Amino acid sequence: MRRTEIKVLPYCKRCGINWRFGLSKYCRKCKTEIEKERLKKHKVKEREKIRKEKKRERKHASPSYLKKQLDHLWATEGKFKARCEVCETLPLHERINYKQIHPHHYVGRKNLRLRWDFKNRVWLCPIHHDFGFPSAHQDPAWFEEWMQKYRKEDWEYCNRVKNEIQTNIDYKALLNQLSEEKTS
16 A cells, blocks of 8 residues: 655645745734634633523513512412312312412402412412402402301401501512512
């Protein structure tokens, strides 16, 4: 077998000058320009990464995002009951899974003082929450009587507190407080 020699041309691949830097494909001038371009691209990528991180931080600090987090925590955590509090057992719809048990606000969501309070939450099946009769949305008077009879302490607490005015809510502190209540 014959050995073939690889002929290295002494021309820069970028500018075509008849001199190359060591074993590089480029002359010194082109090599430094290429390195500068690489650094510039790297800096642009770093700036973009920092910009995205700041945008994410602003989003996670926004009241609307924190309200969504609080709503999710209120609706899914705490003392979860797999049964309707009115029925006590799974009624005719025995195939209900836990996602079909709805958390219901006794005092509406517009009241920010009680919106995320666990005492203002009642677990109801779809029939007693919205679709059947009696239901909390179709017959509020029935639901209030039910609350007075079976959840008297929570009913009294909600009626006592619902007219307190809530201003300048610290959503982050409230989120931490709900998280702690969830774990305890």
